[in-house]
Amino acid sequence: MGILSTTKLRRRCTSLHSWELPKQTGALAPVHIWTNRDMDPTPIEDQTWNTWSILAYWATDTINIATWQTASAILAVGLSWREAIPIMVVGNFCVAVALVLNGAIGAKLHVPFSVIVTSSFGYYLKYFCIVSRAILAMFWLGIQTANGAQCITIMLRAWAPSYNDIPNQLSESAGITTQGMISYFLFWIIQLPLLLIHPTKLRPLFWIKLTAAPIAAIAMMGWCIKRAGGGGDIFALRATVDGPQYAWLWLTCMSSVTGNWSTLAVNIPDFTRYAKSANGQYVQLPAMPIIFTVCGVLGIVTTSATKVFSGEYLWNPLDIIAIWLDYGSGGRCAAFFAALAWYIAQVGTNITANSVSAANDLTVLFPHWINIRRGCIIAAIIAGWVLVPWKILSSAQTFLAFMGGYAVFLGPMAGIMVSDYWLVKKQQIDIPGLYNPDGRYHYIGGCNWRAVVAFIVPVAPLLPGLGLSISGSGAVHINDGVTNLYTFNWLFGFVTSIVLYTALSYAVPAKETLLKATIWDLEEAAIEAQVHCDDSGVEKVRESDRAAKAELSDAKPM
Numbered sequence: 408m409g410i411l412s413t414t415k416l417r418r419r420c421t422s423l424h425s426w427e428l429p430k431q432t433g434a435l436a437p438v439h440i441w442t443n444r445d446m447d448p449t450p451i452e453d454q455t456w457n458t459w460s461i462l463a464y465w466a467t468d469t470i471n472i473a474t475w476q477t478a479s480a481i482l483a484v485g486l487s488w489r490e491a492i493p494i495m496v497v498g499n500f501c502v503a504v505a506l507v508l509n510g511a512i513g514a515k516l517h518v519p520f521s522v523i524v525t526s527s528f529g530y531y532l533k534y535f536c537i538v539s540r541a542i543l544a545m546f547w548l549g550i551q552t553a554n555g556a557q558c559i560t561i562m563l564r565a566w567a568p569s570y571n572d573i574p575n576q577l578s579e580s581a582g583i584t585t586q587g588m589i590s591y592f593l594f595w596i597i598q599l600p601l602l603l604i605h606p607t608k609l610r611p612l613f614w615i616k617l618t619a620a621p622i623a624a625i626a627m628m629g630w631c632i633k634r635a636g637g638g639g640d641i642f643a644l645r646a647t648v649d650g651p652q653y654a655w656l657w658l659t660c661m662s663s664v665t666g667n668w669s670t671l672a673v674n675i676p677d678f679t680r681y682a683k684s685a686n687g688q689y690v691q692l693p694a695m696p697i698i699f700t701v702c703g704v705l706g707i708v709t710t711s712a713t714k715v716f717s718g719e720y721l722w723n724p725l726d727i728i729a730i731w732l733d734y735g736s737g738g739r740c741a742a743f744f745a746a747l748a749w750y751i752a753q754v755g756t757n758i759t760a761n762s763v764s765a766a767n768d769l770t771v772l773f774p775h776w777i778n779i780r781r782g783c784i785i786a787a788i789i790a791g792w793v794l795v796p797w798k799i800l801s802s803a804q805t806f807l808a809f810m811g812g813y814a815v816f817l818g819p820m821a822g823i824m825v826s827d828y829w830l831v832k833k834q835q836i837d838i839p840g841l842y843n844p845d846g847r848y849h850y851i852g853g854c855n856w857r858a859v860v861a862f863i864v865p866v867a868p869l870l871p872g873l874g875l876s877i878s879g880s881g882a883v884h885i886n887d888g889v890t891n892l893y894t895f896n897w898l899f900g901f902v903t904s905i906v907l908y909t910a911l912s913y914a915v916p917a918k919e920t921l922l923k924a925t926i927w928d929l930e931e932a933a934i935e936a937q938v939h940c941d942d943s944g945v946e947k948v949r950e951s952d953r954a955a956k957a958e959l960s961d962a963k964p965m
Contacts, residue, residue, distance in 0.1 A: 513676025818900025
C-alpha cells in the first residue's frame with residue numbers, strides 16, 4: 408500500500424512537472440524567483456504595435472453594445488443629448504489622460520501592469536492590486552459573454568426560425584432558459600479559440616472588427632431613420648432638471664462614463680508593452696474620446712428613430728436587429744450578418760478589456776505554470792462557468808452595482824501609478840528590481856506605506872456612497888455631501904491619490920528607489936549596486952564602473 412501511494416505521488420509530481428513552464432533564459436529576476444516569457448519585458452521581436460495598431464485597438468474596444476447604450480443612462484435621468492455629448496467627451500478625455508500617462512510606462516519599459524505596479528506599491532503589496540484586477544476582469548468577461556449570447560440567438564433564429572420555439576426545460580431558479588443556455592454555450596465555445604490569440608497577433612482581429620462593427624452600426628441607423636421618416640424627437644428634447652440637481656446629475660453621468668474605462672486606465676501597460684515606439688501610444692488621447700462619442704451619437708440617433716415606429720426607445724442594438732427577423736428571408740439575412748458583426752465586436756472587447764488583463768495577472772501570480780495563453784483558458788472557464796454570469800445578470804443587481812462602483816478603488820490605483828512614474832521616479836526605473844523581492848522596491852516588508860495612505864484616504868469617504876448605490880436609497884442614510892462626492896468617484900480618487908502620493912514621497916522619500924537613469928538589465932544593476940556613499944553622503948563611483956556604465960548607455964538602442 409505504501410509503495411502504491413509513493414508511486415501515485417511520483418506520478419502526480421511528474422504530471423505537475425510536465426505542466427511547468429520553462430524559466431526564461433536571461434530573465435531579470437534572481438535565480439530563486441521564477442518568471443516566464445510573458446512576464447518578462449517584451450522582447451524586440453514582439454514589439455509589433457505601431458500607432459495604427461493602437462488606434463485600431465481603441466476602435467475595436469470602444470465600438471460595442473455597452474458603448475451604444477451609454478447614452479441611454481444619461482437621457483433616462485432627465486438630461487438631453489445636449490448634455491450627453493459633452494459628458495461623453497469630457498468623461499472620456501479625463502480617462503484618456505490616465506490611459507496615456509500609464510500607457511507610456513508600458514510603451515517605454517515594455518512590462519505589464521502586474522510588474523510595473525511593484526515600483527509604487529512594493530513587491531508584496533502589488534498582489535493586492537493584481538488579485539483585485541484579476542477578479543474584476545474575470546467577472547466582466549463572464550458578464551459580457553452572457554450579454555453577447557443574444558447575438559447567437561439572433562443568428563440561429565435567422566438561420567432556422569424554429570430555434571425560437573425550443574421549449575424551456577430549466578427551472579426559473581436557473582436564471583436562464585434552455586434556448587439561452589444553448590446560445591450562451593455556443594458564444595463561449597466559439598469565443599474560446601479567439602481568446603487564445605496572443606496580444607502580438609491581435610491586429611487582424613482588430614481590423615476585422617473595425618470593418619464589421621461600424622458598417623453594421625451605420626446600416627442600422629440608416630434603416631431606422633428611413634423607417635421612421637426622420638431622426639425622431641430626441642434632438643428636440645431638453646433637460647428636465649435644473650439648478651444643483653442638474654450639476655450633480657451631470658457629474659454622476661460623467662462618472663459613469665469614466666467608470667467604464669477605469670480598469671483599462673490601470674492595465675493599459677498590458678497592451679502598450681507591445682508598442683514599437685514609446686510615442687505611438689499618445690494617439691489614445693484624442694482617439695479614445697472621439698471614437699466613444701461617435702458611437703454614442705450613433706446610438707442616440709438610432710434609438711430616437713426607433714421610438715417613432717416601435718412606440719418605445721430601443722437602446723439595445725440587438726433588439727432592433729431582432730425586428731428584421733420578421734421581414735422574410737432578406738430581413739433574416741441582414742439580421743444574421745448584423746448580429747455576426749456585433750458578435751465580433753463583443754468578443755473583441757472581451758479580449759482587449761478582460762481576457763488579456765486577467766491572463767497577465769494570472770501569469771504573475773502563478774509564473775511556474777501559467778503564461779498568457781493558459782491564463783486566457785483559465786479565465787474563460789472561471790468567468791464563463793464558475794461565476795455563472797447569467798445568474799448575475801438575472802438576479803444580482805446589487806452585485807452589478809458594486810461592479811460599476813469598483814472605480815472607487817481603481818481611480819487611486821491609476822493615480823498612484825501616474826504619480827510614482829512621472830512625478831516621483833521621474834521615469835527612471837530599475838527594471839530588474841521589479842522582479843526582485845529583496846530589491847530596491849522592497850520598501851518596508853514589501854509594502855510602500857505611502858501608496859497605502861494615498862489609496863485609503865480617497866477611498867474611505869467614497870465607501871458610504873458605494874454602499875448607498877449597492878443597497879438602494881432607502882436602506883442607507885447618509886448626508887448629501889457624501890452622496891455628491893461619490894458622483895465623481897473615479898476623478899476624485901485619481902486626483903487625490905496623485906496629490907497625496909507625491910506629497911508623501913517628497914516629504915519622506917524612499918531614497919533607495921530614486922535613480923538618475925533607467926536600469927535595463929542585470930549588468931547595469933550590478934554596476935549600480937557598486938555605487939556607495941562616503942561619510943558625508945556624497946556618492947562615489949569607481950572610474951571603471953562609470954566608464955562601463957557609459958559604454959552600456961551608448962550601446963543601448965533608442
